[in-house]
Structure formats: structure tokens, C-alpha cells
Amino acid sequence: MDIGTVMNTMRDPAGVPAHPVLFQGLMILTWVFHIAFVHLTMGAAALAIYAFHRRDKGEYWERLSMALTKVAKVGVSLLIVLGVAPLLFTQVIYDPQWYASNVLSGRWAIGFIFTLIIGYCCWFTFYYANHEGAKKHAGVYAWIALALFFLDGLIMHALSYQALLPDQWMNWYAPGGIVDTSGSALHAIQWPRYIFIMSLSLPAVGVFLIAYAHYFASRADREQEYQAFARALGQRLATWGFGVSLVPMLVWQFIQPSASGLMLHPVGWLLVAALAAMLVWMKRLTAATHGYLPVLGGLGVLAVLALWREVVRVAHLKPFGYDITTYTVHVDWPSTLLFFSTFVGVGGLVGGFYLTLLYRSGRVQGLYTAERSVARLGTAAVAILVIWIAVFLAYGITIWVRNSFV
Amino acid sequence: MKNIFRLGLAALLLATSTVQAQPLGEPAPDVGAGKKRAAACFACHNPDGIAKIPGTPHLAGQERGYLENALRAYRDGQTRQNPIMNAMAKPLSDRDIVNIAAYYSLQTRMNNGPAR
Amino acid sequence: MDMLGMYPTFYVPGIGTAWVMGIIGVIHVVASHTSVGASFLFALLETKAYREDKPQLMDFIKKYGMFLLVFSYIIGSITGPGIWYAITVASPRGVGGLIHNFVWVWAAEWVYFTVEVIGVYALVYLIGKVDAKTHLKLTWSFALASWATMLLIVGILSFMMWPGNEAWYQTGSTNDAFYNLNFFAHLGTRTGSMVAMAAVVGLMVASRLKDMALRRSVVKFLAPIGLVGGLFAVMMFLYYLQTLPNNAVVMLNTHLLPVYARGMVAVFVTATLYLVFAWWKPHRLYTSLTVAMFAFISIVGVWPEERMRESMRKPYVAGQYIYGNQVIARDVPGKGIVGEVDKIAEHGLLKLHPFVPDRLRVINDSNRLEVGRLLTKVACANCHSLEPGTPLRNIPDKFHGATDEDLIAAFMQGPLKHGTQPYMPRIDLPDEEVRAIAHFLATVNSGKDVDHLIAEQQKLATKVAAK
Numbered sequence: 001m002d003i004g005t006v007m008n009t010m011r012d013p014a015g016v017p018a019h020p021v022l023f024q025g026l027m028i029l030t031w032v033f034h035i036a037f038v039h040l041t042m043g044a045a046a047l048a049i050y051a052f053h054r055r056d057k058g059e060y061w062e063r064l065s066m067a068l069t070k071v072a073k074v075g076v077s078l079l080i081v082l083g084v085a086p087l088l089f090t091q092v093i094y095d096p097q098w099y100a101s102n103v104l105s106g107r108w109a110i111g112f113i114f115t116l117i118i119g120y121c122c123w124f125t126f127y128y129a130n131h132e133g134a135k136k137h138a139g140v141y142a143w144i145a146l147a148l149f150f151l152d153g154l155i156m157h158a159l160s161y162q163a164l165l166p167d168q169w170m171n172w173y174a175p176g177g178i179v180d181t182s183g184s185a186l187h188a189i190q191w192p193r194y195i196f197i198m199s200l201s202l203p204a205v206g207v208f209l210i211a212y213a214h215y216f217a218s219r220a221d222r223e224q225e226y227q228a229f230a231r232a233l234g235q236r237l238a239t240w241g242f243g244v245s246l247v248p249m250l251v252w253q254f255i256q257p258s259a260s261g262l263m264l265h266p267v268g269w270l271l272v273a274a275l276a277a278m279l280v281w282m283k284r285l286t287a288a289t290h291g292y293l294p295v296l297g298g299l300g301v302l303a304v305l306a307l308w309r310e311v312v313r314v315a316h317l318k319p320f321g322y323d324i325t326t327y328t329v330h331v332d333w334p335s336t337l338l339f340f341s342t343f344v345g346v347g348g349l350v351g352g353f354y355l356t357l358l359y360r361s362g363r364v365q366g367l368y369t370a371e372r373s374v375a376r377l378g379t380a381a382v383a384i385l386v387i388w389i390a391v392f393l394a395y396g397i398t399i400w401v402r403n404s405f406v
Numbered sequence: 407m408k409n410i411f412r413l414g415l416a417a418l419l420l421a422t423s424t425v426q427a428q429p430l431g432e433p434a435p436d437v438g439a440g441k442k443r444a445a446a447c448f449a450c451h452n453p454d455g456i457a458k459i460p461g462t463p464h465l466a467g468q469e470r471g472y473l474e475n476a477l478r479a480y481r482d483g484q485t486r487q488n489p490i491m492n493a494m495a496k497p498l499s500d501r502d503i504v505n506i507a508a509y510y511s512l513q514t515r516m517n518n519g520p521a522r
Numbered sequence: 523m524d525m526l527g528m529y530p531t532f533y534v535p536g537i538g539t540a541w542v543m544g545i546i547g548v549i550h551v552v553a554s555h556t557s558v559g560a561s562f563l564f565a566l567l568e569t570k571a572y573r574e575d576k577p578q579l580m581d582f583i584k585k586y587g588m589f590l591l592v593f594s595y596i597i598g599s600i601t602g603p604g605i606w607y608a609i610t611v612a613s614p615r616g617v618g619g620l621i622h623n624f625v626w627v628w629a630a631e632w633v634y635f636t637v638e639v640i641g642v643y644a645l646v647y648l649i650g651k652v653d654a655k656t657h658l659k660l661t662w663s664f665a666l667a668s669w670a671t672m673l674l675i676v677g678i679l680s681f682m683m684w685p686g687n688e689a690w691y692q693t694g695s696t697n698d699a700f701y702n703l704n705f706f707a708h709l710g711t712r713t714g715s716m717v718a719m720a721a722v723v724g725l726m727v728a729s730r731l732k733d734m735a736l737r738r739s740v741v742k743f744l745a746p747i748g749l750v751g752g753l754f755a756v757m758m759f760l761y762y763l764q765t766l767p768n769n770a771v772v773m774l775n776t777h778l779l780p781v782y783a784r785g786m787v788a789v790f791v792t793a794t795l796y797l798v799f800a801w802w803k804p805h806r807l808y809t810s811l812t813v814a815m816f817a818f819i820s821i822v823g824v825w826p827e828e829r830m831r832e833s834m835r836k837p838y839v840a841g842q843y844i845y846g847n848q849v850i851a852r853d854v855p856g857k858g859i860v861g862e863v864d865k866i867a868e869h870g871l872l873k874l875h876p877f878v879p880d881r882l883r884v885i886n887d888s889n890r891l892e893v894g895r896l897l898t899k900v901a902c903a904n905c906h907s908l909e910p911g912t913p914l915r916n917i918p919d920k921f922h923g924a925t926d927e928d929l930i931a932a933f934m935q936g937p938l939k940h941g942t943q944p945y946m947p948r949i950d951l952p953d954e955e956v957r958a959i960a961h962f963l964a965t966v967n968s969g970k971d972v973d974h975l976i977a978e979q980q981k982l983a984t985k986v987a988a989k
Contacts, residue, residue: 016622080596170879177879179896181530346667346670351636396701397701403701445924450943458776494933
């Protein structure tokens with residue numbers, strides 16, 4: 001059977017509830033934030049471990065290790081939750097590829113969940129242990145956690161990459177015509193791509209440290225020297241990191257299948273250029289530059305990466321005749337409205353309230369008393385939730401009564 | 407344990423009852439063979455002959471002759487037409503029918519049947 | 523050429539993918555109910571602390587918040603997508619069907635999750651760092667948001683059971699799918715259990731309070747809330763049972779209640795007695811016992827609940843239109859979905875399934891056993907393990923060890939072909955395929971090592987081909 005036709009048949013018969021390109025856009029956009037926290041977490045975890053083993057070289061290292069341990073702990077939770085959205089939107093338009101790839105490596109897909117839980121618990125243990133004068137063996141938990149996080153990254157990479165190679169699926173499922181339902185292998189890994197994406201953890205923690213130093217600059221109770229230390233370290237890591245990541249990126253670029261035309265595709269080279277530009281910028285960065293700008297620059301790089309990833313996917317699937325725009329559409333307005341209104345209302349007001357509160361209170365020494373605007377935002381956050389729930393239930397009861405009883 | 411006892415009792419009963427019930431020349435039904443052959447029937451009628459699926463009859467203690475006749479009629483598919491039972495009875499030999507009917511007819515209905 | 527949009531099969535021997543999902547599901551329900559429960563508990567405690575000016579209570583929230591709220595929240599948020607992964611590898615078409623009906627609902631839930639992850643850290647870290655009133659808003663908004671995620675997931679879960687009426691099949695509208703017949707019953711059950719669980723979690727926290735007067739006031743406040751929550755959950759569960767489709771009722775009466783009913787009653791009685799006891803004698807509250815109580819509810823209460831929910835909707839995985847074995851069971855005109863059972867009856871799985879190796883598409887004497895095994899995995903293994911004695915309703919035991927090929931085939935050509943077993947899908951296959959499956963099952967039941975036999979046959983076949 002022609003695998004292109006097979007893929008188009010494997011699409012969900014229900015079709016999609018809005019234009020496929022909308023899901024594609026949301027997928028690319030939400031992935032940027034997911035991968036940003038992946039990089040931050042991996043970078044922070046690695047540096048926290050490095051700093052943990054350098055504690056006797058100076059108290060700044062100890063303090064940095066403790067701070068970054070906390071960053072990685074929060075980072076894991078955010079990367080997980082931010083990963084849900086791209087995972088969801090991928091399944092909407094690329095369900096044949098994603099599901100086939102998962103099924104073919106079923107044990108790894110399940111293993112991903114359990115290793116992530118174990119890794120997270122290990123990191124939590126390390127977080128509880130990593131205080132002034134912590135015992136050296138606490139570092140073991142951190143190492144296990146980091147190793148598991150890298151393994152999880154590899155599993156996600158393989159699942160994504162296998163999805164791009166539909167002509168291989170049958171060979172993996174039934175090599176030599178003998179069916180294997182065990183899902184026990186990762187069938188395809190493109191090391192340069194995996195190493196490149198993972199390598200961005202280095203500059204990520206670099207630009208984070210620059211912003212970190214800037215954030216606490218307003219706090220008189222925090223030592224200036226420590227902030228200077230963090231900023232200098234951040235700049236060094238960012239400079240080196242962008243430089244190092246260029247190598248696997250270029251390798252990835254040159255191993256793209258020749259027929260795909262990806263090797264010369266402008267978006268790929270734009271990514272190379274963005275990395276190089278960040279490298280030069282980070283090398284020349286002076287104290288005059290606002291501390292948050294490098295983070296924004298980094299997010300820009302990731303936006304190009306997210307786009308490039310999608311370009312690569314489209315190029316791989318096109319020869320098979322798979323094109324998301326031909327997905328059947330059954331527009332469902334009420335649920336579309338539900339998402340966007342929740343996004344704006346709850347995301348904006350409640351999320352906005354939390355972020356504002358965290359940001360403002362962290363910059364104040366001692367107790368922070370909410371200004372009027374923040375206090376109002378808090379009231380609005382509670383109010384929008386009450387309204388949301390009320391509307392949700394009232395609307396639901398109407399439909400429920402109409403369908404089930406009338 | 408209880409089942410073995412019950413089966414033993416059933417066999418005993420059978421041995422005595424067949425004396426009058428069995429037409430001359432035909433060998434006595436083999437309850438064990440009937441049970442083995444009926445394994446696929448248990449999916450609906452259960453090994454103890456008490457069905458749990460609504461609409462499925464209990465067979466425990468059902469009249470042997472009736473069961474035999476019913477199975478034969480299902481097998482022939484003329485007088486009793488039922489897509490499930492026609493298919494189920496089709497592969498049965500006369501011997502199978504006698505054995506299976508004996509197996510179910512010798513069960514008691516007292517145990518854990520749902521109140522209906 | 524005709525084909526079906528089927529996926530390759532992933533099979534876990536013995537427990538099947540169903541138990542893998544069950545295990546992840548239990549971790550998820552325990553973790554997420556704890557965190558949602560804890561969020562309301564903390565909101566109530568904080569309100570009390572604020573009104574009655576008892577800042578000691580805030581120290582408590584700070585002390586236990588990191589574990590009860592953050593840790594359980596994160597484990598919940600890993601295992602939530604974990605359930606997705608599990609159903610993806612178990613029932614790719616089932617999860618696809620849900621995703622394509624509910625993508626925007628899930629996306630809305632994701633907004634809540636993202637907001638909550640930020641909120642959970644804010645809640646714990648900002649205790650004592652922001653003014654009390656602002657923090658109270660933070661805690662209450664977090665609790666409300668937590669409940670909202672429950673509202674959003676319950677509609678999807680209850681649709682998996684069934685829509686309860688024809689509306690969705692005709693309109694295809696997410697509204698009609700989501701607010702199905704058993705939505706409110708299901709929501710009530712979960713909300714009640716969440717409150718009861720929160721009370722038990724609260725007792726765990728309270729058992730650590732050294733100040734007896736404070737402990738008494740906290741316990742006297744929580745215990746009745748927990749009792750009402752538990753009672754409400756039970757009442758809503760009884761109502762829920764009234765909203766179930768026939769296949770679920772049959773499954774419940776024949777297979778599930780006999781196994782699980784006692785455990786569930788035991789959980790309810792023990793939890794009730796424990797809450798009453800705590801209410802009566804707060805100073806006799808010991809942490810170890812409360813933790814044991816919580817573990818008891820989690821294991822003896824949640825495992826059956828998750829297994830029942832999964833089992834009851836059989837033969838379907840979603841909306842009474844997709845069978846467990848990934849075949850579309852019926853037409854859904856509102857979405858342009860067409861049932862596939864008749865098509866399979868006409869052409870057979872071997873011809874229509876895209877993931878069948880060519881050497882197995884035509885049955886012959888040297889591959890019948892192997893084809894039988896593949897077809898059994900495709901058509902049955904989503905709900906049944908193939909190994910005798912294994913826990914996932916294994917087929918050999920379901921056939922009571924039947925070794926007669928002809929009668930196994932008869933069962934497939936009778937009840938299965940016509941779909942008369944309420945909790946079994948209608949599986950109508952061409953004769954050749956029926957015989958291959960029957961051959962395989964009879965061989966398994968006779969106690970032979972099928973895997974070895976198949977390997978031998980494969981070796982022989984390659985030798986013949988080489989010549």
C-alpha cells in the first residue's frame with residue numbers, strides 16, 4: 001500500500017474543528033515556550049550540579065547552585081505544562097505521524113512518563129538536600145535526574161523524528177515481514193539534531209543569568225558582587241554556548257536529505273545567522289545593555305528554530321502527498337470561542353495577576369503590599385473565574401436539559 | 407472442591423437415571439466430554455449454567471430432552487432460526503449434543519443465580 | 523484501493539496496555555485529587571486564618587504546601603499527559619477521536635494548567651511575602667481554577683462513556699458531546715470525592731498541629747465538610763449508575779460489582795468512621811494512621827474506580843462509536859464518519875489493514891497460526907491479554923480453555939458476528955480469518971508454545987523461499 005495514501009486514510013475521520021493552519025500556527029508558537037523552558041531547565045540543572053561540586057571554591061558557587069536548583073525545579077513543572085499545548089496541536093494535524101511513531105516505540109513512550117516522574121522526584125530530593133553545607137552524596141540524585149531528563153529529551157526527539165520517516169514504518173513494525181508488536185526500540189535518532197537542540201541549554205542558562213542579575217539589581221539586600229559574578233558567568237556561558245551550538249547546527253544542516261532542498265533553505269540559514277549574531281552580541285555585551293534583552297534575543301532564536309522544525313517536517317512529508325491544508329474541516333464555533341475567551345480572560349487576568357504579583361513582590365525587600373492596580377487585578381482574577389464557572393455551568397445545563405430531557 | 411463434589415453427585419445421579427432414560431443401544435452420555443465441548447458456550451451460559459447476560463437463558467437443570475431437541479433444531483436451522491444459536495450448534499455432532507445436554511441438565515439452579 | 527485508517531499494534535503481554543493506562547491513571551487521580559483537594563483546603567484554612575487572625579495556620583500551609591500542593595500538582599501534571607501517552611499507544615484512533623472532538627476544550631484546560639503552575643509556586647512562595655488579603659485572592663483563584671480543570675476534563679471523560687442521546691451523532695457539535703447525559707452525575711461524584719479526599723489530607727496536616735485548641739478547631743471544621751463531600755459523592759454515584767448505557771449496566775452487574783463492590787463499600791464506611799472519630803476526638807489523631815487511611819482510600823478506592831470506568835464502557839473506547847479494537851462502530855453523520863464493521867466483514871482485516879506484511883495477507887497452512895496471532899492482537903488484544911492466567915481478562919480463560927477450533931469459530935460466527943454480547947464489539951470477519959483466529963486460540967488453549975511454533979514455521983518458510 002502506498003504510505004502517502006495510508007497516512008491520509010489514518011487521519012481522524014472526524015476532521016478538524018477549525019482551519020488546520022490555525023493549529024499549525026498555535027503549535028509552532030506554543031512550542032517556542034515549551035522548548036525555552038526545556039533549555040532553561042537543562043542548563044540550570046547542569047550548572048547547578050557544576051556549581052554544587054565547586055562549592056568549596058567560593059560561597060557564590062554554593063549560592064548559585066541553590067538558586068539554580070530551584071530554577072530547575074520550577075522549570076520542569078513549566079516545561080511539562082507548556083509541552084502539553086504543542087503536543088495537543090500536533091495530534092490535531094499530524095495525528096497519523098505522531099501516533100504511528102508512538103505506537104512503534106510504545107515502551108519508550110510509556111517509559112518517558114515514568115522516567116520523567118523518577119527524574120523529577122530525584123531533583124526534588126536534591127532540592128531538599130541542597131542547602132549550605134549539604135553532603136556531597138546529595139549530588140548523586142541530581143546526576144540521576146539530569147541523566148533521565150536527557151534521556152526523556154532523546155525519547156521525544158526520536159518520536160518526533162520517526163514521525164518524519166513514514167516509508168520506514170513498515171520496516172520497523174515488521175522487519176523482514178515478521179511483525180513485532182513490542183514497541184521496544186527507538187528506531188531513528190538524528191544525533192546532530194538532538195545534540196543541537198540540547199546544546200542550546202548552555203546559552204539559555206547564560207542569558208537567564210544575565211536577566212537574573214538584572215532582576216535583583218534593585219534589591220539593596222542582595223550583594224552587588226554576587227550579581228556581577230552571575231552576570232559575568234552568564235555572559236561567558238551565553239557566548240560559548242551560542243558558539244558551541246553552531247557546530248551541531250551546521251552538521252544537521254549538511255545532513256538534510258539532498259532531494260528535500262532543505263540544505264539550502266533560507267530559514268535554516270537564518271537560524272545559523274541568528275546563532276552567529278547572538279554569539280557576536282554576547283561577546284560584546286556591555287553593562288549598558290538592558291539585562292532582559294538577551295533573553296528576548298534567545299526567544300527570537302527559538303522562534304526561528306520552531307519555524308525551521310516545521311519547515312523540515314513539511315518538506316519530509318510533502319513527497320508522500322501529505323498536506324495539512326487538505327484535512328477535512330468541520331468548524332465548531334462554540335468550543336473555538338471557549339478556548340480563545342479562556343485564553344484571553346483566564347490566561348490574561350489570572351495568569352497576569354500571578355505573574356505581576358511574583359514579579360513585583362520579588363523586587364521588594366520584606367513584605368509587599370499590593371498597590372491598588374494589583375489589588376484590583378486580584379479581585380478581577382477571582383471574579384473572572386466565578387463568572388467563567390457560572391457561564392460554563394449555566395450553558396451546560398441548557399444543553400443538557402435540551403438534549404437529554406426535552 | 408464444591409464443584410467436584412457436585413459433579414460427582416451428578417455423575418452418580420446420571421448413572422442411576424440413565425438406566426431408564428437411555429434408549430437401548432445408545433451409549434451413556436459422557437458429561438466430561440460435554441463440558442469440554444461446551445467450553446465456548448460458557449461465554450454466555452457460564453460453566454454453571456446460570457447466565458448473567460440479560461436475555462440469555464439459564465441452562466442449569468434444564469430438561470435433557472428439551473436441550474437435545476433444541477440443539478438439533480438449531481443445528482438444522484429450519485424450525486428454530488436464531489443467528490447466534492444456529493452458528494453455535496452447526497459444528498456439533500449428535501454425540502456432542504447428547505453430551506452437552508447431559509452436562510447442563512445435571513446442574514442445579516440453586517447457586518448464586520441473580521434474582522430475577 | 524480500499525483500506526482502513528488503522529495503526530500498527532502495540533501489545534504488552536499479560537496486562538495489556540489497559541493496565542498500563544490504569545496504573546498511570548491511578549497515580550494521576552490520587553495526585554490530582556490531592557492537589558485540587560489541598561487547594562480548597564488551604565483556601566478554607568487561609569480564610570479562617572485571615573478572619574480569626576491566626577497566622578500560625580499560614581505557617582502550616584507554608585510547611586505542607588510544597589509537598590501537598592506543588593509536588594502532587596506536578597506529579598498530576600506529568601501523569602495527565604501520561605494518560606494521553608498511554609491511550610495513544612493503546613488506542614491511537616480512540617485518542618484521535620477525542621482530540622478531534624475536544625481539541626479546543628483541552629486547549630482551554632491547558633490555559634488553566636499553565637496559569638495554575640505559576641499560581642502553585644506563587645501561592646507557596648509568597649506566604650508572608652505579600653499582604654494577607656492579596657494572598658487570599660491568590661489562594662481562592664487557584665482553588666477555583668483547579669476546579670475548573672475538573673469541569674473541563676469530566677465532560678470529555680463522560681463522553682467516553684456515551685453521549686446519552688442522538689444529538690451529537692447528528693450535529694457533531696462539541697457542545698452536544700461535552701454536556702452529555704452523565705456529565706453532571708460524573709462531575710458530582712468527582713467533586714464530592716475530591717472534597718472528602720481534601721478533608722483526609724487536611725486531617726494529615728492537622729495531626730501535626732501541636733496546639734491542641736487550634737487542632738480541635740481545624741478538625742471540627744474539616745470533618746463535617748469531608749463527611750458531606752463523601753455522602754454527596756455516593757449519592758451522585760448512585761445517580762451516575764442510572765445514567766449508564768445498557769452495555770455498562772450489564773458489565774457492571776456481571777463482572778465488576780462482584781469484584782469491586784465490597785472494597786468500595788469498605789472504603790466509604792472506613793472513611794466515614796474515621797472522619798467521625800476525628801471529629802469526636804481530635805486529640806487522638808495520629809499522622810501515621812491518617813496517612814495509612816489516605817493510602818487505603820487511594821488504593822482500594824481509586825483503583826476499582828479507574829478500572830470500572832475503563833471496563834464499563836466496553837466494547838467502546840469513545841462515545842459509543844469507536845470500538846476498543848479501533849474499528850469505527852457506527853456512522854456519525856454530523857461529522858461525516860462512516861462505520862467500518864460491514865466493510866471489514868466484506869473484505870477482511872488482512873486486505874484492509876495497512877499494517878499487515880504482504881507475506882501474511884494471504885492465509886496458507888504455513889502461516890495460519892501466525893496470521894491468527896496477528897489478527898487476534900488487532901481484533902482482541904486491546905481488551906484481552908492472550909496469555910492464560912494473566913490479569914487482563916485473558917482470552918484462554920474467557921473461552922474456559924476451549925480447544926475445539928470449530929466451536930471457537932462458531933462463537934465468532936454467531937455471537938461476535940452479530941454483536942449480541944452487550945460488552946463485546948461486533949466482530950464480523952470472513953471465514954478464512956475466523957478460522958485463523960480460532961486455530962491460534964485453540965493452539966494457545968491446548969497449552970502449546972505458540973511463539974515457538976510460529977518461529978519454527980517462519981524459519982521453514984524462509985528456507986523454502988530461499989530454495
